[in-house]
Structure formats: C-alpha cells, structure tokens
Amino acid sequence: MQRAPHSDLPVCVLGLGLIGGSILRALHRAGRTAYGWNRSAAAADDASAAGFDASSDLEATLRRADAGQHVIVLAVPVPALDPVLAAIAENAPNAWLTDAVSVKGDVARRVADAGLTARYAGGHPMAGTAFSGWDATDATLFDGATWVVTADDATPAPAWRLAASVGLDCGAVVVPAGSAEHDAAVARISHSVHVVAEAVAITAESDPAAKQLALTLAASSFRDVTRVAGTAPSLVNAMCEANRDALLDALDDTIAELIAARTELADSGTVRDVTERGYAARRAYDNARRTPVVPVLDGAGWQRALREAGHAGGVVTELPTT
Amino acid sequence: MQRAPHSDLPVCVLGLGLIGGSILRALHRAGRTAYGWNRSAAAADDASAAGFDASSDLEATLRRADAGQHVIVLAVPVPALDPVLAAIAENAPNAWLTDAVSVKGDVARRVADAGLTARYAGGHPMAGTAFSGWDATDATLFDGATWVVTADDATPAPAWRLAASVGLDCGAVVVPAGSAEHDAAVARISHSVHVVAEAVAITAESDPAAKQLALTLAASSFRDVTRVAGTAPSLVNAMCEANRDALLDALDDTIAELIAARTELADSGTVRDVTERGYAARRAYDNARRTPVVPVLDGAGWQRALREAGHAGGVVTELPTT
Numbered sequence: 001m002q003r004a005p006h007s008d009l010p011v012c013v014l015g016l017g018l019i020g021g022s023i024l025r026a027l028h029r030a031g032r033t034a035y036g037w038n039r040s041a042a043a044a045d046d047a048s049a050a051g052f053d054a055s056s057d058l059e060a061t062l063r064r065a066d067a068g069q070h071v072i073v074l075a076v077p078v079p080a081l082d083p084v085l086a087a088i089a090e091n092a093p094n095a096w097l098t099d100a101v102s103v104k105g106d107v108a109r110r111v112a113d114a115g116l117t118a119r120y121a122g123g124h125p126m127a128g129t130a131f132s133g134w135d136a137t138d139a140t141l142f143d144g145a146t147w148v149v150t151a152d153d154a155t156p157a158p159a160w161r162l163a164a165s166v167g168l169d170c171g172a173v174v175v176p177a178g179s180a181e182h183d184a185a186v187a188r189i190s191h192s193v194h195v196v197a198e199a200v201a202i203t204a205e206s207d208p209a210a211k212q213l214a215l216t217l218a219a220s221s222f223r224d225v226t227r228v229a230g231t232a233p234s235l236v237n238a239m240c241e242a243n244r245d246a247l248l249d250a251l252d253d254t255i256a257e258l259i260a261a262r263t264e265l266a267d268s269g270t271v272r273d274v275t276e277r278g279y280a281a282r283r284a285y286d287n288a289r290r291t292p293v294v295p296v297l298d299g300a301g302w303q304r305a306l307r308e309a310g311h312a313g314g315v316v317t318e319l320p321t322t
Numbered sequence: 323m324q325r326a327p328h329s330d331l332p333v334c335v336l337g338l339g340l341i342g343g344s345i346l347r348a349l350h351r352a353g354r355t356a357y358g359w360n361r362s363a364a365a366a367d368d369a370s371a372a373g374f375d376a377s378s379d380l381e382a383t384l385r386r387a388d389a390g391q392h393v394i395v396l397a398v399p400v401p402a403l404d405p406v407l408a409a410i411a412e413n414a415p416n417a418w419l420t421d422a423v424s425v426k427g428d429v430a431r432r433v434a435d436a437g438l439t440a441r442y443a444g445g446h447p448m449a450g451t452a453f454s455g456w457d458a459t460d461a462t463l464f465d466g467a468t469w470v471v472t473a474d475d476a477t478p479a480p481a482w483r484l485a486a487s488v489g490l491d492c493g494a495v496v497v498p499a500g501s502a503e504h505d506a507a508v509a510r511i512s513h514s515v516h517v518v519a520e521a522v523a524i525t526a527e528s529d530p531a532a533k534q535l536a537l538t539l540a541a542s543s544f545r546d547v548t549r550v551a552g553t554a555p556s557l558v559n560a561m562c563e564a565n566r567d568a569l570l571d572a573l574d575d576t577i578a579e580l581i582a583a584r585t586e587l588a589d590s591g592t593v594r595d596v597t598e599r600g601y602a603a604r605r606a607y608d609n610a611r612r613t614p615v616v617p618v619l620d621g622a623g624w625q626r627a628l629r630e631a632g633h634a635g636g637v638v639t640e641l642p643t644t
Contacts, residue, residue: 126541146539177535184532188525189540193547195593196522198600199579203510205603206575210506212635213499215610217468218511219448222607224546225515229604233597240593251584253528255577257521262573271517271562275555278520281527282551285544288537313534 005032006319007165012036012065012072012095014084016043016054019100019125020075021137024052026170029139037061039080043134058084062091071162073123074099074107078238081107085114098123098163102186103242104150104179121159122150122179124186125172132232140171146315147172150179151306157297160306164295164316173317176295176310187246192254194236195247197229290315327354328641329487334358334387334394334417336406338365338376341422341447342397343459346374348492351461359383361402365456380406384413393484395445396421396429400560403429407436420445420485424508425564426472426501443481444472444501446508447494454557462493468637469494472501473628479619482628486617486638495639498617498632509568514576516558517569519551612637 010033013020020036024047027034035053038044047054055061065072072095076084081101088097097120101107104122111120127145129136147167151160164174177185204214204222240247261274293314296302332355335342342358346369349356357375360366369376377383387394394417398406403423410419419442423429426444433442449467451458469489473482486496499507526536526544562569583596615636618624 126539145541148539175535175538181532181535182539184529185536185539188529188532189536189544192525193522193543195583195596196518196580197543197547198596198603199576199583200515200518201600201603201607202579202596203514203572203576205606207506207510207571210503210510212610212633213497213503214507214511215607216497216612216632216635216637217448217470217504217507218607218610219467221515221519221550222511224549225519226600226604226607227546228543229600230608231601233594233601236597237592237594240587240597241591244587244591248584248588249529250525251580251587254521254525255580255584257524258518258573258577258580261517261521262570262577265562265566265573266570269563269566270559272555272559274517274520274524275558275562278523278548278551279553279555281520281523282548284527285523285537285540285548286552288534288540290538310538311534313538315538 005030005165006168007032007162009096009162010034010068010070011166012061012070013075014072015075015077015080016047016134016137017075018128018132018136020073021047021134022139022141023073023075023100023166023170024054025137025139026142027166028052030169032169035061035064038134046134058087059091062088062095065095066092069094069096071096071098071166073166074101078242081110085110085116089114089116093119095119096159096162098149098159098166100125102190102239104148104182106242108150108152108179117154118156119159121155121163123163123167124148124182125167125170127172142167143171145172146175148175148177148182150182151176151303152179153303155303157302161297161319164319168317168319173290173315175315176306178307181307181311183243183246184249187243187250191240191243191247192250194228194231195240195251196254197226201226201229289313292317294318294320296320327352327487328490329354329484331484332356332390332392333488334383334392335397336383336394337397337399337402338369338456338459339397340450340454340458342395343369343456344461344463345395345397345422345488345492346376347459347461348464349488350374352491354491357383357386360456368456380409381413384410384417387417388414391416391418393418393420393488395488396423400564403432407432407438411436411438415441417441418481418484420471420481420488422447424512424561426470426504428564430472430474430501439476440478441481443477443485445485445489446470446504447489447492449494464489465493467494468497470497470499470504472504473498473625474501475625477625479624483619483641486641490639490641495612495637497637498628500629503629503633505565505568506571509565509572513562513565513569514572516550516553517562517573518576519548523548523551611635614639616640616642618642
C-alpha cells in the first residue's frame with residue numbers, strides 16, 4: 001500500500017522542463033495534488049495530453065495557488081526568475097514558495113528583492129540527465145537522490161516543512177543546509193567539475209602532433225571524466241555565472257593542486273603526494289555516511305541547528321507530525 | 323566457425339597479472355598456442371590449474387621461446403622491466419619481442435639498452451579494470467579495444483607484424499603509432515586525466531566549512547570525474563613517472579585552460595569561452611572515426627607511412643598475407 005504524501009497541500013509547479021515536469025510526475029505518482037504552468041503552450045498541451053493538470057496561463061495559475069495558499073515550486077531557467085517572481089508577488093502573495101534551481105544564494109537574493117522571503121525556503125534536487133524538456137521528464141528522476149532545502153536565519157518554518165514535503169514526495173532524501181554552504185559545496189562537486197571536464201577535453205586536442213591519435217585511443221577514463229563536457233554550454237554557463245564567487249574559490253584550489261603536482265613531477269619525478277591525497281579524498285567520498293535526523297522546526301535558532309545537522313551528514317527522510 | 327589466428331607462431335607471455343593473464347586467456351580463446359611465466363609460483367599454479375600452460379621458471383620459459391623463435395609479450399610491472407630484459411638478452415636473443423606497458427618511449431630505451439631493438443615492436447593495449455592479478459583476468463578484456471603497436475624508424479617489419487598479430491588475436495584493433503606520439507597522446511587522455519581526477523577529489527574536501535555537505539551532495543558528475551582517483555596510487559605513480567616529459571606538457575595545457583577560465587569568470591562573470599571550446603572538443607571525440615587500413619610492411623620508410631596512417635585515424639583489423 002502506498003504511503004500518504006508528506007503534506008496534503010497542493011503543489012503548483014512553474015516550468016515543465018526536465019526538472020519541473022519530473023516533479024509534476026513524481027508528485028502525481030505519490031498521490032499528491034499537483035498542477036503546472038509552462039510558458040510555451042506546446043509543453044503545457046503535451047503535459048495535459050499525458051493526463052496532467054497543466055496550463056500556459058500564468059496569472060490564472062498563480063491566482064489558483066494564491067486562493068488555496070498552495071506551495072509554488074519555481075523550476076524555470078535562471079533568466080526567467082525575476083519576471084516570474086514579480087508575477088508571484090503580484091498574483092500569489094499568499095502562496096508558499098520554493099524552487100529547484102542549482103544555486104541558492106542568488107535565488108534567495110532575487111526572492112528578497114521580490115519581497116517574498118517570508119514565504120520562501122530554497123530547494124535544489126541533485127538530479128538530472130543530459131536531456132531537457134517535457135519529453136525527458138521521468139517520475140523516478142529523484143528516487144534516492146539528495147534534495148537540499150535551505151535553512152537560513154530568515155527561513156520561515158512552514159516554508160521549510162512544505163519545501164521538504166515536496167522533495168520527500170518526489171522520492172528524494174532532504175538535506176538541510178545554509179544557502180552559502182550549499183553554494184560552496186556545489187561549486188566543488190559540480191560547477192568546478194564541469195569547468196575541469198572542459199579543460200581536459202580541450203587538452204586532449206591541444207597538441208597538434210598527437211591530436212588525432214589521442215581521439216582514437218581515448219578510453220574509459222577520458223570518456224568518464226569528459227562526459228559532463230557534453231552538457232550544452234549555455235546550461236553550464238548559467239550555473240557557473242550564478243555561483244561566481246564560490247566557483248572562483250573552488251577553481252583556485254584545483255589550480256593550486258595541479259600546480260603542486262606539476263612541481264612535484266618536475267622536481268622529483270613523482271606525483272606521489274597528489275595521488276595519495278587524491279586517493280584518500282575519493283575513499284572519503286566512497287565511505288561517506290548519511291545519518292537520518294528528525295528536523296525540529298520551532299524554537300529560537302532552529303534554522304542553525306538544522307544547518308549543523310546537515311553539515312554533519314544528517315538527512316531528513318520523514319517530517320514530524322504537527 | 324572460428325577464424326584462424328593471425329599468426330601460427332606461439333606466444334610467450336611474461337607476467338600473468340590482469341593484462342598478461344588476460345592476453346594468455348584471449349590467445350587461447352583464439353586458438354593460438356600460448357604459454358606464460360609468472361614470478362610468483364602461486365599465480366603460475368593458479369593459471370596451470372585453470373588449464374593454461376604456465377611456469378614460474380623464467381630461464382626454462384625463455385629457452386623454450388628462444389628455441390622456437392616465438393614472440394615474447396612483456397607484461398611485467400615497470401620496476402621488473404630491466405631484469406627481465408636482461409634475462410631475455412641472455413636466454414632468448416632469437417625470440418621476437420613486444421610488450422604491454424602503458425608508456426612506449428621509456429620501454430624502447432630499456433629495450434635498446436638490453437640490445438634487443440632488432441627483435442622488438444612496442445605494444446599497448448588500451449584496456450584495463452580497477453582490479454589486478456590472475457583472479458581478475460578475462461579473455462574478453464581486449465574485445466573491441468585499441469591496441470597500439472609502435473612503428474619507429476628502427477622497428478623491424480617481422481616484429482611489427484607479430485606484435486600486431488597478438489593484438490588482433492586478443493580481439494583488439496591495432497593502431498600504428500610512433501613511440502613519442504603515443505606517449506604524448508596517452509599523457510593527454512590518461513595520465514593527466516588521472517592527476518586531474520585526484521585534484522578534483524581533493525578540492526571537494528578542501529573547504530572545511532562545506533566539506534561534509536559536499537560529500538553528502540556529490541552526485542553523478544563528481545562520481546564519474548573522480549572514479550579514476552580510486553586507482554591505487556602506486557599504479558598511477560608508475561604510469562606518470564615513466565611518462566614525465568609528455569605529462570608535464572599536458573598538465574601545463576590543462577592548468578593554462580583552468581587559469582584562463584578563472585580569469586574569464588573573474589573579469590567578465592562568464593565561462594563562455596572554455597565551455598564552448600570544451601563542448602566542441604568533447605563532440606570531436608564523440609564523432610572521431612576510425613578508418614581501416616592495410617599495413618604495408620616493406621619498402622623504404624614503411625614505418626613512417628604506417629605512423630602517418632595511424633595519425634590520420636587509421637586502424638589495422640587484418641594483416642596482409644605474406
């Protein structure tokens with residue numbers, strides 16, 4: 001028997017691309033009421049034809065979310081954030097708000113500029129594929145994935161609970177984090193990794209005397225490391241540009257490690273130091289453990305306690321009853 | 323019906339670890355006579371128990387290869403190369419010689435120091451797994467893989483033909499290349515890729531404020547890029563140290579690309595240049611085509627013509643009849 005959803009409140013998904021459309025499908029699978037909007041009528045029609053409740057009328061969709069004080073999930077591309085937030089401020093100021101964008105500090109600032117901080121907790125599902133658009137959507141995309149829900153000092157408890165309920169109903173485990181810590185972490189495990197993959201792909205080609213042979217011989221290690229260089233440049237740019245400061249720090253650290261390895265090899269003929277530390281770091285990742293925690297969503301400083309729980313490897317798999 | 327082997331000459335495999343043991347198994351599968359030697363009696367006994375012709379007596383094994391002018395495949399670790407080459411020079415000067423080591427200039431120099439250049443063509447099967455030892459051997463390890471056979475100016479035609487026959491009988495396609503070009507190419511698609519993966523794994527851990535969260539959130543892009551950082555450091559060191567000069571050039575190019583990306587991001591807030599060129603480079607890899615070529619193994623300058631064919635994407639899948 002299917003378990004009950006983690007909240008009865010209907011969900012309004014704005015943007016029905018890979019992430020937003022998959023959220024709509026996953027919530028439907030979980031038995032939770034959900035409906036969606038997409039700017040292009042074609043995707044909204046496709047979603048409707050597939051049996052989902054979808055519209056291309058933003059104002060009507062937002063008025064519906066406002067009337068029921070539903071929870072809105074922002075899943076539009078970064079360039080569309082500000083106009084959609086303005087529309088929410090005008091037409092759905094009583095709805096709760098979360099998002100599914102891969103940077104959190106930048107979105108929190110835009111939400112604050114729109115005057116919506118008192119209704120908002122940020123979200124970031126750590127899942128995706130190389131494909132995009134409604135045709136690529138998948139109800140199982142988030143199964144077992146991590147889904148960050150931000151707990152900053154200004155985060156309202158009901159917004160955090162509702163954002164977490166969306167992640168859990170999509171099949172993910174929820175990781176509480178501060179926006180700044182989230183952005184620093186993803187700069188190191190995702191954004192800088194994309195930039196490094198681009199540099200590795202370019203390096204394979206940059207010796208004209210060996211370029212064609214390199215492409216002929218490239219095997220699994222090259223294929224794996226450069227796979228994310230096959231992501232559309234516009235998507236990589238949007239992520240990197242929105243997380244500029246944390247990404248600069250991460251790139252500085254990677255560059256420093258490579259220069260140290262180069263120096264070790266030139267001076268002593270070995271790369272022992274970098275390989276031993278790199279091996280240990282990869283083992284730490286392989287051995288990382290997640291500890292289930294029950295979030296406490298009231299009392300002074302609950303946000304800080306929740307951030308610390310996430311910082312220590314805590315994940316939320318159930319919400320306390322209210 | 324199984325096709326006939328690409329040569330009737332028996333093969334003597336020295337070293338029955340992952341690569342050498344898999345060569346023994348693959349040649350047996352192809353119906354080619356092959357026998358092996360391993361320094362530790364335990365692995366030789368395991369190979370014998372599995373039905374293969376294996377010994378831990380090096381001198382006797384080499385005298386057998388010498389008597390029949392068989393082809394020897396050197397598949398021992400780099401530190402064992404010089405003593406085993408000295409034993410070959412003493413006990414099997416009439417055998418033909420190839421190898422399965424991942425650098426080629428360094429091995430060619432050691433072969434020359436042992437006085438064996440007139441019997442030698444270098445080899446490098448581009449296959450492997452994270453495992454090692456006889457227990458990890460697999461007759462299908464090289465199926466469809468590329469297998470470099472070096473064609474330097476001093477390479478004798480019979481040695482090239484026999485080395486290529488071993489690769490083909492193991493199920494691989496043979497790529498002709500000069501030793502220097504091979505080493506430059508693998509520095510860029512393998513050795514530097516390992517060093518970069520180590521640096522990425524270290525970077526994920528190097529911000530103490532986000533370290534644990536980074537490990538919790540790391541998803542497929544991080545897992546793929548750092549996978550080779552899980553290789554035993556001693557193996558990575560042995561590859562990198564033996565290909566020092568080409569690896570320094572490759573690391574310099576990767577570091578320069580990352581610094582350029584960092585500068586672009588700091589100065590203009592975008593990483594458009596590196597992402598567009600990285601995407602194009604990865605597409606070039608995805609679209610690289612291999613063209614079958616028939617090797618011509620006589621006439622002045624046949625080695626150079628063969629190198630140029632490999633440089634242009636040519637691969638050898640059949641040997642001409644003699």
